[in-house]
Amino acid sequence: MSSATLPPRKDRRRTLVTPEGLALPVTLASRGSRFGAIAVDLVVLILVIVVTTLVLALGAAGLDRVLGGQIDQAKGGAKQALEFLAVLWFAVMFLFRHGYFLYFELGPRGATPGKRALGLRVAARDGGQLRSEMILARNLVRDIELFLPLTMLLGQLDQTEWDPVGWAAAGWFLLFALFPVFNRDRLRAGDLIAGTWVIEAPRASLAAALSTGVSAAQGTSAATGAEYRFGEAELAVYGEYELQTLERVLREDRPEALAAVQEAICRKIGWHPGAGDERAFLEAYYTQLRARLETGMRLGKRKADKHAASS
Amino acid sequence: MALFGLFGTRAEAQQAAIEAAALRSDRFRQAREPDWQRLDAIVTAIEKGRLRRLSDEDVLALPVLYRTAASSLSVARETSLDANTLAYLEALVRRAWFQVYGPRLGLWGWLRQFFGGGWSAAVRGIWPELLVALALMVAGTLVGWLLVASDPDWYHALVPFADERMPGASAEVLRGTIYGNSGQDGMSVFAASLFSNNAGVAILCFALGFAFGVPPLLLLVHNTAGLGAMLWLFFGAGLGWDFVGWLAIHGTTELLAILLAGGAGMHVGRSMAFPGSRAVLAAAAEAGQRAAVVMAGVVLMMVVAAILEGFGRQLIDHAAGRYGVGGTMLAFWLAYFFLFRRSATTESAA
Numbered sequence: 205m206s207s208a209t210l211p212p213r214k215d216r217r218r219t220l221v222t223p224e225g226l227a228l229p230v231t232l233a234s235r236g237s238r239f240g241a242i243a244v245d246l247v248v249l250i251l252v253i254v255v256t257t258l259v260l261a262l263g264a265a266g267l268d269r270v271l272g273g274q275i276d277q278a279k280g281g282a283k284q285a286l287e288f289l290a291v292l293w294f295a296v297m298f299l300f301r302h303g304y305f306l307y308f309e310l311g312p313r314g315a316t317p318g319k320r321a322l323g324l325r326v327a328a329r330d331g332g333q334l335r336s337e338m339i340l341a342r343n344l345v346r347d348i349e350l351f352l353p354l355t356m357l358l359g360q361l362d363q364t365e366w367d368p369v370g371w372a373a374a375g376w377f378l379l380f381a382l383f384p385v386f387n388r389d390r391l392r393a394g395d396l397i398a399g400t401w402v403i404e405a406p407r408a409s410l411a412a413a414l415s416t417g418v419s420a421a422q423g424t425s426a427a428t429g430a431e432y433r434f435g436e437a438e439l440a441v442y443g444e445y446e447l448q449t450l451e452r453v454l455r456e457d458r459p460e461a462l463a464a465v466q467e468a469i470c471r472k473i474g475w476h477p478g479a480g481d482e483r484a485f486l487e488a489y490y491t492q493l494r495a496r497l498e499t500g501m502r503l504g505k506r507k508a509d510k511h512a513a514s515s
Numbered sequence: 516m517a518l519f520g521l522f523g524t525r526a527e528a529q530q531a532a533i534e535a536a537a538l539r540s541d542r543f544r545q546a547r548e549p550d551w552q553r554l555d556a557i558v559t560a561i562e563k564g565r566l567r568r569l570s571d572e573d574v575l576a577l578p579v580l581y582r583t584a585a586s587s588l589s590v591a592r593e594t595s596l597d598a599n600t601l602a603y604l605e606a607l608v609r610r611a612w613f614q615v616y617g618p619r620l621g622l623w624g625w626l627r628q629f630f631g632g633g634w635s636a637a638v639r640g641i642w643p644e645l646l647v648a649l650a651l652m653v654a655g656t657l658v659g660w661l662l663v664a665s666d667p668d669w670y671h672a673l674v675p676f677a678d679e680r681m682p683g684a685s686a687e688v689l690r691g692t693i694y695g696n697s698g699q700d701g702m703s704v705f706a707a708s709l710f711s712n713n714a715g716v717a718i719l720c721f722a723l724g725f726a727f728g729v730p731p732l733l734l735l736v737h738n739t740a741g742l743g744a745m746l747w748l749f750f751g752a753g754l755g756w757d758f759v760g761w762l763a764i765h766g767t768t769e770l771l772a773i774l775l776a777g778g779a780g781m782h783v784g785r786s787m788a789f790p791g792s793r794a795v796l797a798a799a800a801e802a803g804q805r806a807a808v809v810m811a812g813v814v815l816m817m818v819v820a821a822i823l824e825g826f827g828r829q830l831i832d833h834a835a836g837r838y839g840v841g842g843t844m845l846a847f848w849l850a851y852f853f854l855f856r857r858s859a860t861t862e863s864a865a
Contacts, residue, residue, distance in 0.1 A: 229605060303622070
């Protein structure tokens with residue numbers, strides 16, 4: 205709810221057109237949340253890798269005991285068992301690293317656990333079907349962007365001085381890591397090549413309509429029985445912007461704000477505000493103002509705010 | 516009749532509420548709210564990973580309800596000033612859009628489609644680039660051979676690793692590198708070949724393809740030049756037949772994978788350089804998706820090649836057997852890529 209009502213920064217707002225021709229506003233994921241999502245995913249990946257390695261190491265330790273602590277000189281069957289463990293390890297790591305992202309992004313939820321935790325989703329940039337090839341492409345390139353240079357960098361860690369390979373790997377890593385900073389849509393290289401982008405997936409809840417209560421619909425206060433009817437001139441002073449402000453104030457329902465808004469409206473239209481019945485007054489004003497503006501809309505006349513001339 | 520009565524009163528109550536609403540836009544909302552809420556419930560269930568618990572009816576209703584909500588949204592934008600309803604509808608339509616136009620197959624379905632024709636179709640789709648890559652690899656091998664033949668010092672520049680395989684080595688020493696390695700650690704060969712030069716070259720070909728387009732060509736030539744130099748060395752020692760067998764057991768798979776990777780890289784590079792009537796980014800995305808399918812296969816081929824190199828070559832310690840395995844693999848790959856044409860439909864065509 206809060207994410208739907210708080211407008212995001214302007215430079216992250218985009219419009220995509222669905223295949224039905226409907227323009228849908230979307231919000232690009234911020235770079236911070238992209239980073240958070242990959243961090244969560246990496247932590248999960250590393251945890252699983254550590255656990256698998258530990259399990260396999262226990263197997264090797266068992267072999268070591270069988271061999272009487274002479275695992276380095278293993279021969280024959282024991283050597284084959286060790287090789288098998290090592291191949292298994294490589295294969296599991298390899299498949300897991302590639303499978304993790306593919307499995308989650310190809311699933312119905314369309315996002316890895318990290319992205320889901322941050323409320324993000326992958327979507328096709330053209331608003332159409334998100335195809336498996338797109339997911340595949342963006343994740344294959346991830347290998348080149350992230351894992352290849354990182355493996356090269358890790359290989360340099362134990363050296364006191366970096367050789368050219370280390371510097372090249374660092375430069376490579378930075379080039380791709382900073383890629384999203386240098387384009388408008390915050391695409392990483394994988395998104396660029398796949399035709400995807402990462403957008404926010406907020407939810408919004410449907411609140412009760414404000415204009416269907418007794419005081420709203422009939423303009424009669426339930427508490428005092430007073431009737432609020434506003435004339436054409438009294439409604440003509442405000443536009444859509446003020447209507448939406450009024451809607452927000454009514455939904456937040458803070459007494460001092462209600463009183464202040466009532467006073468402001470009364471000053472504008474020359475009424476004398478009473479105290480204690482602000483909500484009924486404002487609901488009635490809201491409903492009648494909305495009715496007037498919506499009638500105008502149907503006739504093709506819109507009034508953006510109080511400064512706009514009522515055409 | 517009680518049932519009808521119940522429905523009657525509920526429908527009547529709803530009808531009454533709709534009539535009581537003062538605003539036309541509220542009546543519009545009240546009439547459609549049940550549909551929106553049903554869609555909301557279905558989408559929420561899918562988002563929470565409870566797709567299996569949805570009834571078939573609900574799953575079938577999803578696209579219809581999505582379109583209903585989408586049309587509600589476009590009507591509401593023109594007729595309603597209720598900001599909350601508009602925000603809710605936008606979020607609902609967006610969430611439903613994620614599901615309706617989201618990935619359809621899942622990982623297993625995709626794998627089935629990939630092996631069942633998607634991969635070979637993608638390989639056939641980049642055939643012009645494959646021909647260019649093949650020509651470059653042949654040319655690179657020839658250049659390597661000719662360079663070393665004219666001046667053996669070139670050998671060290673072209674072949675990256677330094678061991679006993681160098682110009683001037685006796686035929687006996689060279690023969691020893693080809694046969695009788697059974698005592699060698701298969702694991703280290705497996706790991707080295709999977710994670711070192713060749714897999715790296717393949718991935719680089721693809722990566723640099725979309726960045727610039729030309730580097731894959733140079734990488735292909737440079738790497739096959741080393742191959743040409745080694746061929747010259749072993750043929751010179753009269754071990755040509757044995758060396759090709761040593762290479763062929765995994766090389767047919769590995770060189771083919773490098774060929775595909777180079778072709779995939781060039782495909783992306785070419786589409787970006789000559790996008791035709793499309794926007795550059797759209798062309799890159801289209802080519803990138805096809806190249807990605809090819810590359811997923813290349814990664815698998817690299818694993819197969821590593822297994823063949825690490826284990827197959829030590830188990831089969833004679834040239835004929837190595838030729839047999841290598842030739843069989845080559846025939847298998849070529850038949851799979853160019854003869855296997857079943858169900859090459861993609862999701863977009865479905």
